Amino acid sequence: LYQLKITALTIHSNMVYYFNVLKLSEITLFLFCLFIFSIPEAHGQNYLWPLNIESKLSSQFGDYRDGHWHAGIDITTRGKTGYKVYAVTDGYIYRIRTSFxxxxxxxxxxxxxxxxxVYGHLTRFSPSIEKVIRQQQMNKKNYYQDIFLTANEFVVKKGDYIALTGQTGSGAPHLHFEIRDRYNFPLNPLKHxxxxxxxxxxxxxYLVVKRYHKYGSGNYHDIEFLRLDGQNPELFVKDTVAVYGQSLFAVSxxxxxxxxxxxxxxxxMSLDGDEIFSFEHDRLDYSIGEQIDYVCDLELKKLVEKQNGIALDKDKNIFYRLYIQPHDKQWFYNQYSYPAGIIDSDSLEPGPHSLKISLSDVNGNECHVNLYIKKADFEIPVVRDICIxxxxxxxxxxxxxxxxxPQIQRRQAPHLPYQYIYSxxxxxxxxxxxxxxxxxxxxxxRIKGEYLSPWMVFKPGLKSPSVTPYVDYFELCFPIEEDLLINDQRVTYQNKDIFPLGNGFYKALIxxxxxxxxxxxxxxxxxxxxDYFIYSKSGSAYSPDSTVMIDFSEKDLFGPTLIAITELKPDNGDGYTFDIIPEDLLFNDEVEIxxxxxxxxxxxxxxxxxxxxSQKSKWYFIGNRNQNHISGQTRGGGKFGILIDRTPPVISKLKPKNGSIIKNRKPRLSCVITDDLSGFKNETQFEMTIxxxxxxxxxxxxxxxxxxKVMYPLKPGRHILRVRATDNQGNKATAISRFTVLGKY
Structure with a gap:
């Protein structure tokens, strides 16, 4: 036996250990524990780190996810599964959940x-836990289980091995890790x-300003992507930004x-040195997480994606609103509530005002954007005609x-800054x-001088009428010699309400x-x-032939809402498609179609x-099975389809192959299951029997x-592997493999 005398050793928790003569096995155990709980890139204040490997984070708390915020941190596992996971402190296992x-x-x-x-995407639990969950699955004949336990069933101590890392659920191998408070609200682990x-x-x-005549969801008059100068982390906007009505800012x-x-x-965000808005992703609430696309500016993200022709990185290209909207129930605004951050130009004194935007990561590293704003207090410039x-x-x-x-500017795409033109x-x-x-x-x-007028945006050269709907006005482009009617009532307007576009077309805000x-x-x-439907209360919207209907209540709306359903179009003879517009329409809850x-x-x-x-170029099943009608739920606008699916799932590549002879008595049984349209949504749609x-x-x-993976050795001889799959439309498929295991009977 080797002997070693250690007089003192300090680790990062500031505990000092004194050792006399130790056996080699004791030294090995101590150094192993030291390795587990000494993570070079992270240190815990109260809790141990859940893994014993050097770690990076692929996602942090508050990152964007489809339909919710990321409620924890994702710890990378070097592209592998099977690393031991440890209890971060004393406690007990009170819930076990398994799902696809x-x-x-x-x-x-x-x-x-x-x-x-919370530990997610595990590949295996510790043996005692695995035994409990497996027994429950076998009894219920369902892989999905959600078991709650009492305090004395599975007691754990700080540093106990409880599971192995994996990639179950979805994504590459990693450990999803959360800390929630006693009321089950997720906390930012990197903050606490x-x-x-x-x-x-x-x-x-990007930095964007939206200007409204009167603030309302989707009711802006124009969007401007501002040009940023300087170098990160200190940026600025060179030109004074004109604001009118109610203006607000968003940043990507x-x-x-x-x-x-x-x-x-x-x-x-601060106006003339006084803070007018702030947020901090420190604590989340699952019950209101589905507001994420309302709290973030989904419309701006889609606009940039459309212009770039690609789906953007969800964490890199989210637009953060620097203001609070009505019905926004999130907790991370400190003391602020609606209408914090919305700049009412009528409350601004004449002259320029400084605006400062500060953004920070969880470690306190900051970047800043400085700009000046000024109230536009001159009439929109009157243009009598355009010659092209x-x-x-x-x-x-x-x-x-x-x-x-007059000043004139142009831009080459809606997500690019305007540039001055020589005129x-x-x-x-x-x-x-x-x-x-x-x-x-x-x-x-616009007109510029001692005063600053609002910008008038125009796109000359139109040759056919068009309409852009908003909540309380329509932007119309039309030949002025024709009568404009709303609900068969002729619309009248003054010269200041219209703007020429050339070719006899004019733009009007009605x-x-x-x-x-x-x-x-x-x-x-x-x-x-x-046909457009305007609602601020409960109601229904219909397609032109009344084939499609949406029902909603007042609580489903984020204020006055404009909705339209397009005519149904045949889809290659296999169904129909239609649009619910605007595309970026959002509801506060799921509504029935x-x-x-x-x-x-x-x-x-x-x-x-x-x-x-459109991001994934794929149809997703949202239907409910009903003999009398077809229905489904949505939280917003977009493209929808009434599609046929008569094709059952395809089960292929069964292993062991049919007719094969194998030596391994604990083989891995597997197959590939695909479906071309309706897909799957719960565990009971799959079945494997031996x-x-x-x-x-x-x-x-x-x-x-x-x-x-077979747990108990199969008996030598013939065996039958049977796999069944049922897609969301109810189409069924079955595959069978008969194989032989070698050995003595």
Missing amino acids: WGYGKALYLKLSDGCIA YYRFTDNHPPIVE AYDPNNGYNYSINSGR SNDSLRLYMGAFPVSLE DFDLFERTLTFPMSDNDYDYRI PVPVENGILELKLGENQIGN TILPEKLDLNTAYFSLYYYS DGIWVPAYYDIDNEIFFY
Whole structure:
């Protein structure tokens, strides 16, 4: 035996250990424990780190997820599974959950201080826990289980081995780890218990201002992506930003570290040195997490994605609103509530005002954006006509003071900043001439001098009428010689309400005349666009032929809401598609979509409702099985389909193969299960049996592999492996493999 005398040793928890003569086995045990709980990149204040390997974080608390915020941290496991997971402090296991989706195999520990630790995407529990969950699965013949335990059933001590890391649920191998308070609300682990080295400040991608005549959801007058100058972390906007009505700001930013992009932990905005808004992702509430696409600005993200033609990084390209909207119930705004952050230009004194935006990661690294804003207090410039030539535009201006001058800008895409254009203003002819390019998306003009007018945005050269709906007004582009009618009532307007676009077309902003009801727009005898429904209370919206209906209550709306359902279009003879618009429409809860199949002569046994994801170019089943009608739920607008699915799932690559002879008496049984449309949504749609006995096989939803590792040796001789799968439409498939295990009987 080797002997060693250690007089003192200090570890990061500041505990000092004194040793006399120790046996080698004791030294080995001590050094192993020291390795487990000494993580170079992180240290716990009260809790141990849950793994014994050097770790990086692929996701942090508060990162964006589809339909919710990320409630914990994702710890990388070097692309492998099977690392031991440890109890972070004393407590007991009070919940065990197994599923093909979500957290996969998960453990919930009630800790001695009352908090809860959650471990997700595990591949295996410790043997004693595994035995309990397996028995429950066998009894219920269902892989999905959600078991709650009492305090004395599975007591754990700090550092006890409780599971192995994996990748169950979804995603690459990693450990999802959460700390929740005693009331089950997730806390930011990196704020309260652990700390990773990070000296990189957040990076700002975009800064956007939305201007409203009157604030309302989706009711802005214009969006402007501001040009940022300077170098991170100190950025600024060179030009004074004009504000009018009610203006508000949103920022797209992310926190880079160790090759990953994380969300912003906190932000604040100050006007003339006084803070007017702040947020901090310190604590979340699961019950209101589905508001994420309302709290973040989903419309701006989709706009950038559409222009770039690709789906954006969810943590890198989220737009954070620097203001609070009505019905926003989140907890992370400190003392602020609606309408914090919304800048009312009527409350601004004349002259420029400083605006400072500060963004921070969880370690306190900050970046700043500084700009000046000024109230636009002059009438929108009157342009009487536009003359379009091959390479230039000439604007015939109305009257304004000689001391002022017009400014013109252009942009090449809606998500790009405007740029000044050289222009020639003839004071006597009252004309403004500037070059035009096919690459220009649109233009804007204002009058500048001692006063600053609002920008007027225009896109010349239209050749057909168009309508852009908002909650309390419509933006119409139309030939002025035709009568404009709303619900068969002729619309009148003054010259200041319209703007020429050339080719005899004009742009007009028309107030919506109703608060609750249907709107129909016509030019002469011809309808423009769809029938639009405006609601601030309970109601229903219909497609033009009343085949599709949406029902909603007042609590489902984020205030006055505009909804339209387009006509149904045949989809390659296999169903129909339609749109619920606006595309970025959001509801506060799921609302019911109902299809009346008798009008379309559809068999409900084979048709269901689907939602189309443009990001993934894929249809997703959202239907409910009902003999009388087709229905489903949605939380917003987009493209939907009434599609047929007669094709059963495909079961392939069974192992062991049919007719095979194997030596291994504890083989891994597996197959691939795919489905071309409706897919799967719960564990009972899969079944694997060995010689007629159900076994708890697991379905890897990412790789579409259904497998089970035999725990107890199979008897030598012939065996039958049977796999069944049923898709969401009810189509069924079965596959059988008969194989032989070698050995003595």
